[in-house]
Amino acid sequence: MSKKNQQFFDTIYRQCYPMVLQMCLGFMKGDTDIANDLSQEVFINIWKAIDKFKGKSSSKTWVYRITVNTCLQYIRKEKKKSNIPLEKIEGILADEHSGSKTEQDQSLYRAIGKLEKIDRLIIMMVLEGQDYDNISNVLGIQPTNVRVKIHRIKKRLKKILDNEQ
Amino acid sequence: MNNEFDDLQRKWQKNKEQIRNEPMAMDTMLAAVTKKKASTIRFQYGNIVVLLITLVVISLFFYYIAPVQQILSRIGVGLMIGGLFLRIIIEFISIIKSKKVDIVNNVLSTTQETINYYNFRKRIHGPITVIIILLYTIGFYMITPEFSLYFSTWQMILINTSYIIAAAIFIPIIRKSVKQEVKTLHEIIELKEKIIAESVS
Numbered sequence: 350m351s352k353k354n355q356q357f358f359d360t361i362y363r364q365c366y367p368m369v370l371q372m373c374l375g376f377m378k379g380d381t382d383i384a385n386d387l388s389q390e391v392f393i394n395i396w397k398a399i400d401k402f403k404g405k406s407s408s409k410t411w412v413y414r415i416t417v418n419t420c421l422q423y424i425r426k427e428k429k430k431s432n433i434p435l436e437k438i439e440g441i442l443a444d445e446h447s448g449s450k451t452e453q454d455q456s457l458y459r460a461i462g463k464l465e466k467i468d469r470l471i472i473m474m475v476l477e478g479q480d481y482d483n484i485s486n487v488l489g490i491q492p493t494n495v496r497v498k499i500h501r502i503k504k505r506l507k508k509i510l511d512n513e514q
Numbered sequence: 515m516n517n518e519f520d521d522l523q524r525k526w527q528k529n530k531e532q533i534r535n536e537p538m539a540m541d542t543m544l545a546a547v548t549k550k551k552a553s554t555i556r557f558q559y560g561n562i563v564v565l566l567i568t569l570v571v572i573s574l575f576f577y578y579i580a581p582v583q584q585i586l587s588r589i590g591v592g593l594m595i596g597g598l599f600l601r602i603i604i605e606f607i608s609i610i611k612s613k614k615v616d617i618v619n620n621v622l623s624t625t626q627e628t629i630n631y632y633n634f635r636k637r638i639h640g641p642i643t644v645i646i647i648l649l650y651t652i653g654f655y656m657i658t659p660e661f662s663l664y665f666s667t668w669q670m671i672l673i674n675t676s677y678i679i680a681a682a683i684f685i686p687i688i689r690k691s692v693k694q695e696v697k698t699l700h701e702i703i704e705l706k707e708k709i710i711a712e713s714v715s
Contacts, residue, residue, distance in 0.1 A: 367533040392547045418617040418624045476526040489620030
């Protein structure tokens with residue numbers, strides 16, 4: 350990797366790590382260990398694809414695409430490959446995170462986790478403050494269709510949260 | 515509903531800030547990512563390396579240790595080595611195809627590319643894997659008549675039994691992995707239908 354790309358990767362990592370980890374947490378129903386592993390996978394994919402970034406979309410939209418695709422690919426990939434032992438360091442990291450999470454935070458992730466996989470990712474992009482155009486760019490469907498989808502997902506999420514209370 | 519959603523959004527952003535305020539955790543994670551990059555590449559080519567080593571060992575065995583003389587045996591060796599070679603070529607093609615699944619594309623395109631990849635895997639697992647196993651087995655049993663000239667009966671029984679045991683172990687493993695990949699294919703097709711179906715309804 351060239352020095353320029355290394356710098357770009359570092360910048361993306363600093364800017365997007367909280368977003369990526371949180372989306373992984375929501376996708377994995379608040380399981381910190383798996384979410385850490387998955388976010389590592391996302392950054393490995395970003396690292397592999399860094400040469401392909403042409404700047405046609407913003408770097409954030411680009412990271413969203415990789416994050417969403419990696420999450421959707423992750424479960425089937427994990428079924429196939431043998432477990433790579435997690436570094437001891439990650440255990441410490443997981444403890445740090447789980448220690449800082451309140452029951453309320455976990456319930457948000459658990460509620461999101463009750464949605465369909467693709468719906469989890471869409472609603473998390475909405476929670477991230479992404480507009481319909483950006484979400485449609487990530488998904489590859491029309492913005493008007495994204496609007497319909499989001500409306501339905503919000504209704505489903507409300508129902509889940511109401512049932513939990 | 516909007517107020518409730520705004521609350522969720524605030525909670526979401528607050529959680530994100532908590533993560534951002536743990537620079538130590540970020541650095542540790544970056545170190546783990548760097549370490550894991552290498553093992554990912556090793557995993558991808560691991561299968562090919564194992565198959566290549568097997569191919570080399572078998573080839574050396576039949577060249578230096580047990581150079582068979584009869585035409586039937588030589589064809590048998592050819593079938594065994596040919597089957598393995600075909601398998602290695604297919605593994606290479608499989609890696610090339612998997613690289614075509616571009617994670618940078620939008621979800622719909624990536625899903626379609628993944629479907630194409632798993633359809634290819636399904637084709638390999640179906641007739642091609644069966645043909646390779648058959649080639650290998652036929653090749654193996656074509657060598658045994660000549661082997662029986664050099665080995666005692668009990669040694670031949672041992673050789674044949676070990677082959678059957680190996681087949682009994684590996685065939686269920688292969689079948690399980692085929693079933694898993696077909697299941698995965700159906701899951702991805704379902705995912706694609708979900709992305710499209712709801713958006714046009």
